[in-house]
Amino acid sequence: MSAEDYPDTFYARTLRERRAYPSLEEDLDIETLVIGGGLAGCATALDLAEHGHSVALVEARRIGWGASGRNGGFVSDGFPGGYPALVDRVGLERARELHKLARLGNLLLRERIERYNIACGPVQDGALRCNMAGQSKSLAEFCDFMARNFDAHYTHWRRERVNEALSTDRYADALFNPHTYAVQPLDLTCGLARACSDKGATLFEDTPVISLTSYGDRKEVRTARGRIRADRLVITCGGYVNGLQKTISDATVPIATFVMVTEPLGERLKKAIRVPYAISDIKVATNYYRPLADTRLLWGGRVLAWERSPADVARLLKRDMVSFYPDLSEARIEVAWGGMMPFTRHKLPVIGEIEPGIWFATGFGGLGLALTTTAGRLISGAIREADCTWRLFAEFGLPYAGGKLGKIPAQLVYWRHQLGAKFGFSQSA
Numbered sequence: 536m537s538a539e540d541y542p543d544t545f546y547a548r549t550l551r552e553r554r555a556y557p558s559l560e561e562d563l564d565i566e567t568l569v570i571g572g573g574l575a576g577c578a579t580a581l582d583l584a585e586h587g588h589s590v591a592l593v594e595a596r597r598i599g600w601g602a603s604g605r606n607g608g609f610v611s612d613g614f615p616g617g618y619p620a621l622v623d624r625v626g627l628e629r630a631r632e633l634h635k636l637a638r639l640g641n642l643l644l645r646e647r648i649e650r651y652n653i654a655c656g657p658v659q660d661g662a663l664r665c666n667m668a669g670q671s672k673s674l675a676e677f678c679d680f681m682a683r684n685f686d687a688h689y690t691h692w693r694r695e696r697v698n699e700a701l702s703t704d705r706y707a708d709a710l711f712n713p714h715t716y717a718v719q720p721l722d723l724t725c726g727l728a729r730a731c732s733d734k735g736a737t738l739f740e741d742t743p744v745i746s747l748t749s750y751g752d753r754k755e756v757r758t759a760r761g762r763i764r765a766d767r768l769v770i771t772c773g774g775y776v777n778g779l780q781k782t783i784s785d786a787t788v789p790i791a792t793f794v795m796v797t798e799p800l801g802e803r804l805k806k807a808i809r810v811p812y813a814i815s816d817i818k819v820a821t822n823y824y825r826p827l828a829d830t831r832l833l834w835g836g837r838v839l840a841w842e843r844s845p846a847d848v849a850r851l852l853k854r855d856m857v858s859f860y861p862d863l864s865e866a867r868i869e870v871a872w873g874g875m876m877p878f879t880r881h882k883l884p885v886i887g888e889i890e891p892g893i894w895f896a897t898g899f900g901g902l903g904l905a906l907t908t909t910a911g912r913l914i915s916g917a918i919r920e921a922d923c924t925w926r927l928f929a930e931f932g933l934p935y936a937g938g939k940l941g942k943i944p945a946q947l948v949y950w951r952h953q954l955g956a957k958f959g960f961s962q963s964a
């Protein structure tokens with residue numbers, strides 16, 4: 536099994552945590568079957584296996600082949616859309632509970648990285664979230680809001696301090712979040728899968744599920760070359776669900792987003808970015824980037840309804856990077872790629888049960904690293920001990936979003952925001 540089994544990413548080129556799993560060639564009977572070997576699937580299978588539950592996981596391609604093995608690697612404690620919008624939607628008490636669950640995911644993932652000795656480091660601690668220049672609202676207000684309402688303590692950085700840290704004039708102030716950390720996400724996902732397998736879960740790769748059928752209490756799943764009977768299913772196929780389960784497919788719009796990595800930049804990187812943190816800005820389609828240990832710069836951003844070629848991704852993201860850091864205009868881009876994220880109509884993650892015994896977790900958007908861990912814990916708790924905390928996420932519902940057809944309005948909304956950002960009339964906190 537080699538890096539060629541994955542899309543060409545910096546992570547696949549530097550993968551350390553790889554373990555191969557067989558494809559399913561026969562019939563299997565199991566208590567719980569997890570479909571999809573990304574972070575959500577691995578988190579669910581691991582939580583169940585840690586509690587001695589009988590669980591199998593099937594992945595169509597390779598563990599971490601989807602968004603989980605391609606993302607920016609930022610493990611935040613945020614919520615898609617931001618906490619002020621969440622408070623408006625669900626009220627302060629509910630928002631507090633959801634924030635605690637996002638923190639739980641952030642902390643539990645860190646604990647597992649250490650407990651299972653997952654080689655996804657060096658772990659970068661701390662993140663700077665930067666306000667665009669020209670915005671009248673300071674992030675100090677947001678820091679106060681988070682401290683007052685969520686007991687979350689971020690440090691406000693004034694413009695002068697941001698300028699000392701980053702050699703760009705595109706930012707005003709910033710906030711420093713000590714809880715966010717960054718990791719190599721493909722190693723992370725493969726390391727979690729290794730932990731699942733060591734704890735007794737059965738994993739299969741190259742095993743796409745073709746159909747799902749319910750026979751009362753029992754479920755039957757057909758794969759390319761086998762059949763699985765299970766008491767319950769957990770569907771965690773992210774932006775790659777592709778019609779496998781109609782309700783989930785119709786309620787999520789798969790949207791592409793992109794990452795690139797430069798050549799090692801040596802002193803040029805240190806001149807541009809003088810802090811070791813993960814950095815992002817608060818535009819609607821945020822730019823996010825982080826210096827890597829060998830002086831490369833990893834840069835992510837943009838959302839599009841359709842995937843682009845690696846050459847296009849490199850060109851577009853390099854243009855973004857140079858618009859912030861003109862001194863990096865000569866930097867060579869070594870590799871660029873994209874991945875799909877599923878967005879729900881309300882842009883919030885949903886965890887739930889479509890019918891008795893068919894669980895799902897989807898809609899993590901661009902904030903899935905911590906929240907998929909939360910989802911795994913909540914689904915496992917529901918299965919093992921009928922814990923009902925998952926209902927907090929089920930309440931968002933799965934309204935029809937058009938599935939793949941929903942890409943067209945989503946693209947229009949993004950272009951509107953891009954124009955707004957260009958002419959200075961739109962920004963999201």
Ligand SMILES: Cc1cc2nc3c(=O)[nH]c(=O)nc-3n(C[C@H](O)[C@H](O)[C@H](O)COP(=O)(O)OP(=O)(O)OC[C@H]3O[C@@H](n4cnc5c(N)ncnc54)[C@H](O)[C@@H]3O)c2cc1C
Nearest residue numbers: 571573574575595601602603606607609744773874903904
């Ligand atoms: C470019 C990019 C950058 C991002 N950056 C960040 C970031 O910095 N921080 C952050 O928190 N989040 C980020 N995200 C979002 C984050 O990666 C996702 O929210 C998270 O990985 C979702 O995990 P998942 O397990 O739900 O889905 P996925 O990782 O997409 O996994 C789904 C899996 O299901 C499998 N599958 C699909 N259909 C079948 C089938 N029929 N049978 C079997 N298996 C099937 C797929 O092959 C796939 O491996 C980013 C996403 C992208 C694309």
